Amino acid sequence: xxxxxxxxxxxxxxxxxxxxxxxxxxxxxxxxxxxxxxxxxxxxxxxxxxxxxxxxxxxxxxxxxxxxxxxxxxxxxxxxxxxxxxxxxxxxxxxxxxxxxxxxxxxxxxxxxxxxxxxxxxxxxxxxxxxxxxxxxxxxxxxxxxxxxxxxxxxxxxxxxxxxxxxxxxxxxxxxxxxxxxxxxxxxxxxxxxxxxxxxxxxxxxxxxxxxxxxxxxxxxxxxxxxxxxxxxxxxxxxxxxxxxxxxxxxxxxxxxxxxxxxxxxxxxxxxxxxxxxxxxxxxxxxxxxxxxxxxxxxxxxxxxxxxxxxxxxxxxxxxxxxxxxxxxxxxxxxxxxxxxxxxxxxxxxxxxxxxxxxxxxxxxxxxxxxxxxxxxxxxxxxxxxxxxxxxxxxxxxxxxxxxxxxxxxxxxxxxxxxxxxxxxxxxxxxxxxxxxxxxxxxxxxxxxxxxxxxxxxxxxxxxxxxxxxxxxxxxxxxxxxxxxxxxxxxxxxxxxxxxxxxxxxxxxxxxxxxxxxxxxxxxxxxxxxxxxxxxxxxxxxxx
Amino acid sequence: xxxxxxxxxxxxxxxxxxxxxxxxxxxxxxxxxxxxxxxxxxxxxxxxxxxxxxxxxxxxxxxxxxxxxxxxxxxxxxxxxxxxxxxxxxxxxxxxxxxxxxxxxxxxxxxxxxxxxxxxxxxxxxxxxxxxxxxxxxxxxxxxxxxxxxxxxxxxxxxxxxxxxxxxxxxxxxxxxxxxxxxxxxxxxxxxxxxxxxxxxxxxxxxxxxxxxxxxxxxxxxxxxxxxxxxxxxxxxxxxxxxxxxxxxxxxxxxxxxxxxxxxxxxxxxxxxxxxxxxxxxxxxxxxxxxx
Numbered sequence: 001x002x003x004x005x006x007x008x009x010x011x012x013x014x015x016x017x018x019x020x021x022x023x024x025x026x027x028x029x030x031x032x033x034x035x036x037x038x039x040x041x042x043x044x045x046x047x048x049x050x051x052x053x054x055x056x057x058x059x060x061x062x063x064x065x066x067x068x069x070x071x072x073x074x075x076x077x078x079x080x081x082x083x084x085x086x087x088x089x090x091x092x093x094x095x096x097x098x099x100x101x102x103x104x105x106x107x108x109x110x111x112x113x114x115x116x117x118x119x120x121x122x123x124x125x126x127x128x129x130x131x132x133x134x135x136x137x138x139x140x141x142x143x144x145x146x147x148x149x150x151x152x153x154x155x156x157x158x159x160x161x162x163x164x165x166x167x168x169x170x171x172x173x174x175x176x177x178x179x180x181x182x183x184x185x186x187x188x189x190x191x192x193x194x195x196x197x198x199x200x201x202x203x204x205x206x207x208x209x210x211x212x213x214x215x216x217x218x219x220x221x222x223x224x225x226x227x228x229x230x231x232x233x234x235x236x237x238x239x240x241x242x243x244x245x246x247x248x249x250x251x252x253x254x255x256x257x258x259x260x261x262x263x264x265x266x267x268x269x270x271x272x273x274x275x276x277x278x279x280x281x282x283x284x285x286x287x288x289x290x291x292x293x294x295x296x297x298x299x300x301x302x303x304x305x306x307x308x309x310x311x312x313x314x315x316x317x318x319x320x321x322x323x324x325x326x327x328x329x330x331x332x333x334x335x336x337x338x339x340x341x342x343x344x345x346x347x348x349x350x351x352x353x354x355x356x357x358x359x360x361x362x363x364x365x366x367x368x369x370x371x372x373x374x375x376x377x378x379x380x381x382x383x384x385x386x387x388x389x390x391x392x393x394x395x396x397x398x399x400x401x402x403x404x405x406x407x408x409x410x411x412x413x414x415x416x417x418x419x420x421x422x423x424x425x426x427x428x429x430x431x432x433x434x435x436x437x438x439x440x441x442x443x444x445x446x447x448x449x450x451x452x453x454x455x456x457x458x459x460x461x462x463x464x465x466x467x468x469x470x471x472x473x474x475x476x477x478x479x480x481x482x483x484x485x486x487x488x489x490x491x492x493x494x495x496x497x498x499x500x501x502x503x504x505x506x507x508x509x510x511x512x513x514x515x516x517x518x519x520x521x522x523x524x525x526x527x528x529x530x531x532x533x534x535x536x537x538x539x540x541x542x543x544x
Numbered sequence: 545x546x547x548x549x550x551x552x553x554x555x556x557x558x559x560x561x562x563x564x565x566x567x568x569x570x571x572x573x574x575x576x577x578x579x580x581x582x583x584x585x586x587x588x589x590x591x592x593x594x595x596x597x598x599x600x601x602x603x604x605x606x607x608x609x610x611x612x613x614x615x616x617x618x619x620x621x622x623x624x625x626x627x628x629x630x631x632x633x634x635x636x637x638x639x640x641x642x643x644x645x646x647x648x649x650x651x652x653x654x655x656x657x658x659x660x661x662x663x664x665x666x667x668x669x670x671x672x673x674x675x676x677x678x679x680x681x682x683x684x685x686x687x688x689x690x691x692x693x694x695x696x697x698x699x700x701x702x703x704x705x706x707x708x709x710x711x712x713x714x715x716x717x718x719x720x721x722x723x724x725x726x727x728x729x730x731x732x733x734x735x736x737x738x739x740x741x742x743x744x745x746x747x748x749x750x751x752x753x754x755x756x757x758x759x760x761x762x763x764x765x766x767x768x769x770x771x772x773x774x775x776x777x778x779x780x781x782x783x784x785x786x787x788x789x790x791x792x793x794x795x796x797x798x799x800x801x802x803x804x805x806x807x808x809x810x811x812x813x814x815x816x817x818x819x820x821x822x823x824x825x826x827x828x829x830x831x832x833x834x835x836x
Contacts, residue, residue, distance in 0.1 A: 363625025367664040478735045478761030523764025
């Protein structure tokens with residue numbers, strides 16, 4: 001009997017949180033719109049710009065989940081550092097949905113906070129007609145670190161010993177490095193980011209990122225944390241570091257702040273948002289699809305990704321093992337279609353998408369894979385990444401000076417005996433130059449001219465290779481066209497893939513042992529060891 | 545040891561001496577126009593059931609032509625790309641002319657795509673032969689597709705050759721496309737050679753485009769700011785000239801701000817507003833602020 005009583009008491013306690021939850025609804029005060037999602041999450045959005053703290057009109061000022069306040073009360077969760085002058089209004093849709101609309105003049109921006117009855121989520125959408133003066137468009141959720149300490153380690157600055165580069169890359173006492181930049185993932189690889197605390201998980205679940213820029217392999221920061229400060233969970237609507245594309249405007253960007261009791265979030269259904277009259281919303285009926293039968297001429301060792309891009313939107317999908325691919329739900333228009341081997345574009349065409357229809361494409365034959373060229377030797381392979389090289393897989397999550405990396409060199413690579421993994425993933429003028437390649441040629445090979453190719457994935461400070469063969473310096477190439485920002489030191493090796501090639505006359509070769517040295521050149525002064533003229537390697541080869 | 549600077553200086557000197565001949569081109573199409581896509585549109589096709597049209601053959605096909613015809617008979621729209629694959633295989637074996645002839649056996653709607661494959665491979669191996677063969681293509685759309693595929697491919701290893709070929713094409717979008725590709729890549733790979741070639745062009749849009757491209761791509765590792773300014777001064781279009789000037793000024797500001805200020809103060813071609821803006825720019829300090 002005592003056992004049964006205990007069980008009933010326990011059951012009552014377990015049921016208490018659910019039964020005590022308030023009903024879905026909106027409370028309006030002079031300063032706030034407060035939404036109870038009916039699912040344990042109650043959030044408030046400021047209607048006014050108070051003078052007594054740093055929160056601003058349009059900011060989230062409160063995020064209470066199961067009775068605990070998770071919003072940093074000295075700051076708002078907001079786009080950038082706040083939208084400036086903004087008007088805030090609300091619309092309710094019966095007992096199903098609530099929409100709070102924030103209008104700001106800067107960028108012609110409209111930002112929505114939405115709630116759906118029974119979902120512990122803050123649904124958001126952002127639309128702007130021009131790039132706002134604040135620069136990048138980033139939604140920052142600010143949660144006190146003490147409440148949400150378990151986030152991505154590469155961007156957790158707790159215990160750092162100070163900045164080692166600019167004001168955003170930090171060193172640790174053990175020589176490792178941390179930065180918000182190192183929270184990045186390729187756009188195609190992540191669905192959500194966030195962190196957990198005691199009985200809570202707070203996650204940003206991204207939408208399809210059709211309004212972002214940079215394509216499937218673009219990386220941007222998505223988190224920053226520090227003990228004593230906040231766990232910042234981001235949605236990058238657009239971002240400019242190492243950004244090879246123009247920003248997209250006049251497209252609705254959707255994303256969702258999801259609360260759980262600690263588990264990973266599921267991707268929410270957003271189709272109900274078609275009822276809310278969102279600016280820029282394109283319903284599924286107004287979208288079209290692309291279905292490709294196949295891609296021939298693939299190297300099955302690589303993943304093939306198909307990208308679609310125009311000035312308004314971007315999409316991507318991966319090809320199946322048979323080479324077929326499909327993407328459903330594109331905004332109508334004509335898109336540049338690019339097929340990537342790894343991250344290297346090997347075919348480009350165009351495709352027109354029509355609302356309500358599927359555009360079927362027959363098998364595409366790839367003719368632009370540089371790996372099909374016969375070579376005397378090749379270091380690495382053409383895939384648009386330096387991943388196969390020394391430190392290649394670590395570049396995205398740590399600074400080049402991080403003690404977890406192997407010594408950068410200078411490296412001497414011997415064709416035929418050195419491992420691919422000993423060739424440097426990146427070449428820095430002030431750190432590991434020159435790189436030397438030793439190779440042998442037969443008398444027949446040495447008697448002919450050959451083409452030398454150096455493929456790069458990014459470049460900083462106008463860095464490009466000067467090649468010298470057996471003491472003969474080849475012509476200096478010009479600088480490749482790249483974004484004017486940092487790259488290799490902020491977790492990105494990928495900007496504009498570029499190939500430098502030289503026709504090397506037979507007179508420069510000798511029978512037997514030959515030496516190639518690769519040295520960075522640039523007309524720009526270097527800003528430091530790791531901010532010196534540099535690039536990331538994709539492949540180096542001497543053609544037959 | 546080769547002296548690239550000396551070669552480039554020589555090129556500039558030739559330019560300064562006024563050694564520009566009359567322009568060969570017939571039109572004045574703007575080369576800077578955004579280039580078209582690297583490969584032409586692939587028309588959407590309806591997926592067809594393969595089995596329903598497969599003919600029953602008495603004997604397996606033996607010649608390339610028979611194989612090609614059999615593949616198209618089985619899959620008239622070449623949905624599975626096997627006919628295209630055969631053409632690609634022939635091209636990889638160097639049988640470009642044979643592959644080219646086979647295209648005539650295919651439905652017209654497949655010609656452009658097949659020409660793309662053939663001319664992409666052909667121009668990579670034997671560009672001069674490939675562009676000669678273009679003359680046999682009478683359909684404008686197919687010709688354009690083939691020419692652009694050839695240009696894409698030729699440009700990878702022979703931007704200079706492509707530029708020389710493209711400048712002789714009739715004015716039009718295909719010429720703009722090929723010339724734009726070539727100048728872009730040539731300015732990247734070998735600015736010294738491009739400079740020498742540009743000196744053979746008369747004043748005009750092509751010269752302006754090439755000079756601007758070269759100025760944008762090069763820096764102190766290829767030439768001095770003073771030499772780049774000589775190119776700037778030879779650009780005809782005022783807006784292109786000023787944009788190029790600003791690029792040189794940004795570099796000069798780092799290396800010799802005093803000389804840059806002196807130039808800005810005295811350059812006769814600068815408008816007053818431009819002079820003021822340039823002077824203000826030179827007075828600012830270098831910013832390397834990271835983005836948030």
